[in-house]
Amino acid sequence: MVQINFALREVNCKIVYYGPGMSGKTTNLEVIHRRAPEGHRGELTSIATEGDRTLFFDFMPLDLGTIAGMKTKFQLYTVPGQVYYNSTRKLVLQGVDGVVFVADSSPAKMEENLQSFANLEENLREYGRELSDLAHVIQLNKRDLPDALPVAELNQRLNKYRATTYEAIAMTGEGVFPTLKALASAVLESINRMEPKTKGAAPVPTPVAVGAAVAAPAAAAAPAGIVRTGPAFAPAGPAPVAAAASAGMGAHAPPGTGAGPGRFTRFAMPVEGGGSPREPGGALGGSAPAPPVAVAPSPVVRPYAAPNARTDIGPVAVPPAPRAAAPRPVVARPNAPARVVARPVAAAPAARPAPPAAKPSGGGRSNLVYAAVFGALVTAAAFGVLLLLR
Amino acid sequence: MTRQQPSGDTNMVLYAEDVERMNRLLDEFLRLSAARLAFLVDRTGRVITRRGQDLRLDVETLGALAAGTFAATREMARLAGEEQFSGMTHQGQRTHMHIARVEDRTLFAVLFDEKTTLGMVKLYAGEAARRLAAVFDEMRTRRTTPAEALEAGFGQSAKSALDQLLRD
Numbered sequence: 164m165v166q167i168n169f170a171l172r173e174v175n176c177k178i179v180y181y182g183p184g185m186s187g188k189t190t191n192l193e194v195i196h197r198r199a200p201e202g203h204r205g206e207l208t209s210i211a212t213e214g215d216r217t218l219f220f221d222f223m224p225l226d227l228g229t230i231a232g233m234k235t236k237f238q239l240y241t242v243p244g245q246v247y248y249n250s251t252r253k254l255v256l257q258g259v260d261g262v263v264f265v266a267d268s269s270p271a272k273m274e275e276n277l278q279s280f281a282n283l284e285e286n287l288r289e290y291g292r293e294l295s296d297l298a299h300v301i302q303l304n305k306r307d308l309p310d311a312l313p314v315a316e317l318n319q320r321l322n323k324y325r326a327t328t329y330e331a332i333a334m335t336g337e338g339v340f341p342t343l344k345a346l347a348s349a350v351l352e353s354i355n356r357m358e359p360k361t362k363g364a365a366p367v368p369t370p371v372a373v374g375a376a377v378a379a380p381a382a383a384a385a386p387a388g389i390v391r392t393g394p395a396f397a398p399a400g401p402a403p404v405a406a407a408a409s410a411g412m413g414a415h416a417p418p419g420t421g422a423g424p425g426r427f428t429r430f431a432m433p434v435e436g437g438g439s440p441r442e443p444g445g446a447l448g449g450s451a452p453a454p455p456v457a458v459a460p461s462p463v464v465r466p467y468a469a470p471n472a473r474t475d476i477g478p479v480a481v482p483p484a485p486r487a488a489a490p491r492p493v494v495a496r497p498n499a500p501a502r503v504v505a506r507p508v509a510a511a512p513a514a515r516p517a518p519p520a521a522k523p524s525g526g527g528r529s530n531l532v533y534a535a536v537f538g539a540l541v542t543a544a545a546f547g548v549l550l551l552l553r
Numbered sequence: 554m555t556r557q558q559p560s561g562d563t564n565m566v567l568y569a570e571d572v573e574r575m576n577r578l579l580d581e582f583l584r585l586s587a588a589r590l591a592f593l594v595d596r597t598g599r600v601i602t603r604r605g606q607d608l609r610l611d612v613e614t615l616g617a618l619a620a621g622t623f624a625a626t627r628e629m630a631r632l633a634g635e636e637q638f639s640g641m642t643h644q645g646q647r648t649h650m651h652i653a654r655v656e657d658r659t660l661f662a663v664l665f666d667e668k669t670t671l672g673m674v675k676l677y678a679g680e681a682a683r684r685l686a687a688v689f690d691e692m693r694t695r696r697t698t699p700a701e702a703l704e705a706g707f708g709q710s711a712k713s714a715l716d717q718l719l720r721d
Contacts, residue, residue: 164595164597166564167565169567170567170569170571170573206614208617208618222617224614225718227718230714231704238613240617250628254628255621257596258596343719344719
């Protein structure tokens with residue numbers, strides 16, 4: 164679900180890194196965070212257990228810059244890989260625009276790869292979506308393992324929909340950017356396809372379905388020799404790492420040599436038998452917040468109705484009335500009539516438009532009565548004094 | 554596991570005049586409730602608009618976390634036999650947060666402090682959410698829209714920018 168916000172002049176796309184536990188999804192995001200130019204990357208937020216496993220998701224905004232007057236952003240998410248976190252994994256898939264499936268090249272992890280891929284399809288179906296219709300790429304990670312499965316075999320068993328595949332060694336950053344670039348391109352293609360429907364004088368507002376079948380994404384965007392597309396993929400040689408290096412994977416700078424790390428927040432939750440938490444990043448970074456939309460004051464907005472139905476919100480509701488200056492109870496002071504009369508009848512004006520609690524209580528009227536009685540008493544006393552003097 | 558509504562599969566296009574109406578409602582809410590910050594976020598975690606003080610806060614991340622937390626709460630409600638919880642509150646030492654559901658695709662999040670109370674915030678947030686829901690409903694059902702559209706070649710320009718940004 165691409166969000167196109169003409170008020171904030173923003174286009175927002177959601178990309179999710181999916182795959183089995185420990186396949187390198189979070190590592191992908193960490194590399195992107197380290198290497199993306201400052202000012203384009205937001206904070207990397209990670210909700211993890213003490214054992215450094217993703218508990219809910221990792222999140223990082225990536226700002227592409229202003230394109231044709233629209234600030235274009237990708238929100239990158241990872242999901243927790245472990246089987247028992249499926250509920251949270253499914254939630255992260257909501258409204259996804261593109262998926263990177265991060266597969267582990269280890270032979271021991273092949274079953275987990277297959278399970279996770281099936282789980283991805285199943286979870287998408289829960290939202291009424293099909294992976295075959297959604298932009299996705301497959302990253303074959305950990306190509307540096309000595310016993311890494313041949314790319315052809317991984318491709319044959321995992322790549323059901325002929326998506327583009329990429330070899331990667333996420334720990335060193337190799338293959339991370341090409342993977343993201345290919346998927347992001349595919350997502351942008353999907354926006355391209357909806358453009359004619361949003362243009363024109365009066366386009367029908369019905370949102371346009373996104374979810375592009377993955378066409379072979381920009382082959383030029385990836386280093387030659389690393390992009391592997393579809394089952395037609397040629398079998399890898401006996402030494403995939405060497406092949407990858409010769410194809411350009413080795414050209415990646417080692418982690419930490421790029422731009423300085425931005426802020427990396429990782430919220431840890433205690434877990435039994437957990438290992439050591441990952442090292443957080445260093446200096447603060449983060450994308451500048453988008454400017455607020457300038458909006459004229461709102462004379463047309465009707466003030467809210469008086470909150471009569473306070474019972475609706477339970478006992479915690481606090482009546483707004485105390486903020487308005489309520490009239491104080493009048494104490495009878497027969498010896499100070501002038502002060503009573505001088506008091507304004509109306510209560511002090513309320514500081515904010517207040518609910519009807521600040522109703523005048525009629526205290527001013529009783530003050531007049533007291534004044535009249537006091538006057539009568541004074542007159543009677545004066546008559547009495549005159550009579551006594553006579 | 555229940556099947557979700559497929560409504561999340563469609564794009565959300567927000568036009569300036571709709572967002573300005575939302576902004577007016579948020580401003581009114583902030584004035585009445587004395588809360589610090591109010592923002593709308595779609596259920597995938599993308600911020601629609603924000604108003605109030607603290608505009609320098611990282612609302613983008615806050616929105617993603619709020620949407621995730623709210624989605625988890627909905628799942629908890631389902632497990633508890635409820636269709637959904639309509640709102641949730643996080644209480645801190647000085648700053649608190651309240652999140653209310655506006656409609657299927659949108660959440661309303663509020664940051665507030667000791668200048669007001671949870672009761673005030675919930676009271677006015679409920680009213681604001683009802684009014685905002687009406688705006689979203691109108692957006693979905695109307696037949697014509699403002700003549701705002703992405704410029705031709707947006708996708709191609711974006712891809713060039715992507716090449717620049719993710720250069721190895």
